[in-house]
Structures are given as C-alpha cells and as structure tokens.
Amino acid sequence: MAAPIVEAVGLTKRYGSRAAVDGVAFAVAPGECLGFLGPNGAGKTTTIKMVTCLVPPTAGTLHVLGLPMAPENHRAIKARLGVVQQEESLDPDLTVEKNLTVYASYFGIAARAAKERADELVRFAELADRRNARIKSLSGGMKRRLMLARALINEPTLLVLDEPTTGLDPQARRLVWDRIRTLKRDGTTILLTTHYMEEAAQLCDRLIVMDEGRIVAEGTEPELVREHIGAEVVEVYLDPEAPEPPAVARLAAGPWRSERAGNVLYLYLTDGAAGPELFATLEGLHFTRRRATLEDVFLTLAGHALRD
Amino acid sequence: MWPTAGALRVWRRNFESWKQFAPSFFVAQLGEPIFYLLAIGYGVGRYVAEMGGLPYAVFLAPGIVATTAMNTASFESTFGAFTRMTQQNTYVAILATPCSVADIVAGDILWAATKSLIGVCFVLAVIAAFGLFSSPWALALVPFGFLVGLLFASLGLVATSRAPSYDFFNYYFTLFISVMFLFSGVFFPLENLPPWAQTLAWFLPLTHAVQVARALAAGAPTPALLLDVAWMAAVGLVAYVLAERFVRRRLLV
Numbered sequence: 001m002a003a004p005i006v007e008a009v010g011l012t013k014r015y016g017s018r019a020a021v022d023g024v025a026f027a028v029a030p031g032e033c034l035g036f037l038g039p040n041g042a043g044k045t046t047t048i049k050m051v052t053c054l055v056p057p058t059a060g061t062l063h064v065l066g067l068p069m070a071p072e073n074h075r076a077i078k079a080r081l082g083v084v085q086q087e088e089s090l091d092p093d094l095t096v097e098k099n100l101t102v103y104a105s106y107f108g109i110a111a112r113a114a115k116e117r118a119d120e121l122v123r124f125a126e127l128a129d130r131r132n133a134r135i136k137s138l139s140g141g142m143k144r145r146l147m148l149a150r151a152l153i154n155e156p157t158l159l160v161l162d163e164p165t166t167g168l169d170p171q172a173r174r175l176v177w178d179r180i181r182t183l184k185r186d187g188t189t190i191l192l193t194t195h196y197m198e199e200a201a202q203l204c205d206r207l208i209v210m211d212e213g214r215i216v217a218e219g220t221e222p223e224l225v226r227e228h229i230g231a232e233v234v235e236v237y238l239d240p241e242a243p244e245p246p247a248v249a250r251l252a253a254g255p256w257r258s259e260r261a262g263n264v265l266y267l268y269l270t271d272g273a274a275g276p277e278l279f280a281t282l283e284g285l286h287f288t289r290r291r292a293t294l295e296d297v298f299l300t301l302a303g304h305a306l307r308d
Numbered sequence: 309m310w311p312t313a314g315a316l317r318v319w320r321r322n323f324e325s326w327k328q329f330a331p332s333f334f335v336a337q338l339g340e341p342i343f344y345l346l347a348i349g350y351g352v353g354r355y356v357a358e359m360g361g362l363p364y365a366v367f368l369a370p371g372i373v374a375t376t377a378m379n380t381a382s383f384e385s386t387f388g389a390f391t392r393m394t395q396q397n398t399y400v401a402i403l404a405t406p407c408s409v410a411d412i413v414a415g416d417i418l419w420a421a422t423k424s425l426i427g428v429c430f431v432l433a434v435i436a437a438f439g440l441f442s443s444p445w446a447l448a449l450v451p452f453g454f455l456v457g458l459l460f461a462s463l464g465l466v467a468t469s470r471a472p473s474y475d476f477f478n479y480y481f482t483l484f485i486s487v488m489f490l491f492s493g494v495f496f497p498l499e500n501l502p503p504w505a506q507t508l509a510w511f512l513p514l515t516h517a518v519q520v521a522r523a524l525a526a527g528a529p530t531p532a533l534l535l536d537v538a539w540m541a542a543v544g545l546v547a548y549v550l551a552e553r554f555v556r557r558r559l560l561v
Binding site for chain 2: 015052053054055056074075076078079082083085087088090091092093094099102103105106107108151154292
C-alpha cells in the first residue's frame, strides 16, 4: 500500500483538563475520501484543524503528506493542502475572481498563472457569470462553491473540508456534492467532517464515527450498519396518554437490541430476525419497519447528545 | 517569529481590498488637518503670539503630521485588523496557506504604515498650501511618517491581539492615543510641563515622533534625533514581537 497521506497515532488535544480529542488513530490513503461523523463537540473539527496546522496537538504523532506535524513543516505541508473551513472567510470587498487570485498569491503563484487557474476554477464552481460580482451578492451555495474553488487554487494533494454543506438548502448541497465527486474522480484525497448522514454515505469511501473526543466506530457505510445495527429497524410509536400495552415490555426484552427514545421504541433486527412471532407481538401497535441506515448507527453510537 | 515574502502578499491583499474605498479615505485625510490648522493653528493662534519661538500654526503643523501618522496606523491596526481577525475570518483563511502568523502580522503592520504614509502626503500638501513649511527637509516627513506608522501599527496590533471586542478599543484610544495627542508636545512645548510630567512624556512614543517631525519641518535636524528614531524603532520592534506572539496564541490554539 502506498504511504498514507495522513497518519495519526494517539493524537490528543487537551484544553486544560478537558480532552477535545482523546488519543485518536487513523490513516488516510491516497485517493481516499475519509469522513468524520459525530455530534457537535465530538472533536471532528479539532482533529482536522490539527491536520491543517491550525491547532497544535497536545500529544501523539501526526504525519501529513509524509511530514511530521511541527512548526518548521507548516509551510511545506500547507503548500500542498486545500482547506475549506466551516466559517465563511471570503474577502467581502473583493470580487469573486479577485478572491481567487489574491488567495493564489499567498501560495506564491505568479499573477499570470493565478489568473488562468482562477479562470478554470470559476467555471468549476459554476460561477463564471459571476466572476466580477461582489461576495455580498452571492447566495450561500455560491459562497460555499467559491470557498471550495479557492481551496483548490494550489492543486492540493489533500483537500480538507469542515462541514462543506452545513446550512445549505438541498439543491445547493447537491451541487457541492457533485463538485466534490468530480474531485474524487480526479484522484484528490479528501478528508471531511459532516453531521449529515446522507453526505457521509454519498461522498465517503470510509467513515470514522467520533464521540466525546474518541473514535467509536470505523468502516464503510454497509460495514458500520451491519456491525452496529443489523439489517432492519422496527419503530414502535407509543401513545403517551394510554397505559402501556404489555406487548411493549415483551418487545423490549426480545432477542434483539432495543432502545427507547421518548415515545418511540426502536428494535434493531439482524437478518432473519423479523419472524412471524415478532409481527404477532406487534399486532395492534402503531409501527413502521424499514432498512437500517447510517443514521441508526450514528444515534446508537453517539446519540446520547440527543438523549441527554 | 519573523516574516517572509508572505507579508508582502498580505499587504497586497489589504491594498486590493482598500482601493475602492480610497476616495473616502482621501477626503478624511485632507479634511482633518485642514480643520485642525484652521481651528487651532489660526483660531487659537490669534491669541498666541508665538509658541516655542514660532508662529503658532508653524509650531503646530509638524505635530499634526506626526498625529496623522499615529491616528491612521492606529485605526487600521485596531478596528481594521480586528475586523479581519474576527468578523471576516481573513486571518484564519490566510493561515490555511503557506503564510504564517508572522506574515499576517507584519503584512498588516506594513499596510497600516502605508496608509500613514499616504495620509502624511496629503497633510503635507495641505500644510505646504498654507505656506507653513519652507525647508526641503520637510520632505523627509514622508518616509518618517511611514516609520511612525510602523510604530503605532505594531502597538495597535498588540491591543488587537488581546481585544475581546471592539469596545476594548475605547480604552486604547481614550487612555493611550488621546493622552499622547494632548501631552506629547503637539500643542505646546513640553518644557512648560513640570519635570516629572516631562519624564512621563518622554515615555510616550508620540513625543519622539513630534520632536523629530518638528526638527525636520524646521530644516534643522540634529544627530540627537537619531536617539528618538532609535527609541521608536526599539519600541516598535518589541511591540511587533509581542503582537506576533499574542496573535499566534489567539489563533493557533
């Protein structure tokens, strides 16, 4: 296997006594798209900020693009990195095109080459007709596409995206996904964070689920679903006004994992577990039956943030 | 800790983004010294025959030059830099590129000093139009304005690096910049002050800037002024080192 683009071992970031990232280990292979999934505060952003030289690790080892993470390597690492941060950081007083050419200058790209690259990138971001527009006049989706285009100005080996579509409407999100898929096809290695399951499933070859600073699961989407949930989920809706039917206790004690969240009882079923006796017990209850998804994995592994 | 060519790229970014606002900047830079010279130089000057052996407006003008350089750099390095650091996330965006914190801090200081230099040119044009300067040495106030700008931009960035919000700059301007404006020999010779106050005034950066500016305007620079320049350079350097460290601690956490 080719040398990993990112390799972390025991990577830790502490703020006082609180560990934002607590000894995580992972590797990103060339050409891979690895996604970090987790609730807010899980440590996803802190992890990738360590990868992008923005947060100095407290402990552990971290290699990015073959170089150990250390201040003297920041310049060399950042030269080959493309970063889309969570917060919008475009230059509001510059035009779309100027945003790109000025950013190119930070990489020492000569003006002429920067202009050509900006020209390609406004087309890539589908902003060619807005190249002279001010940032204020752009929609949220356009801004995010411009942030993505800007991160590509140096033709990065590794692209790091921190919640690339948070706050976008579904249409705008799909367009950003489409652009990211294009980059994947061209072989760009991508590291991204998200709390959208669909985004994780659509874009990532492999996922890492984080919670409270630790990695709680790792694998492809089908692996995670099979391993942590099974095949199917039955959701039983309980009436808070009525006394609880005796069937509910029997369901909760069945040979499957179950979980109660408010007035919903979740039954996580492996292949073949949905037999006739289950449906006999469910008789008369209000329920739905569906395929297990990544969202179930997420809620199971990191759902306490929602339950608490 | 020390900047590289990246500082010039950051400078360039600030210039590109300022260009469109240049006209309003020019108006402000022309307006302020004219009002000061008219209101105080001539208004007050009518009742003051001479100050430090000079007609009052002639005495006042070099102080206005130094103050312009101070104010311009101070505003840019506080409100301007703070906006880039916090509201616009410009610093963090640049930090994702090969530029370092040192490049950003130095680039912002160079830019603020550049604005001082531009401001001083406008003020000198006004003063020359009033016929207050006659020595060719007065032209040296242009590069000197840049030096004063570097000093106050570095100090301003120290304040910015520690500022929790815009309100913090009220303290900076009221307790530091305004005090200097009034007690650094802009309006009256410091010899009029009691000795202890003169000693205190010596520690105010603007005092040295005014002294040098006045000597240059009079066409009579002395080697002793090199000491003032060295004092300003030393304070500016210390401020730069602090600002770079504080911004680094603030952004790379």
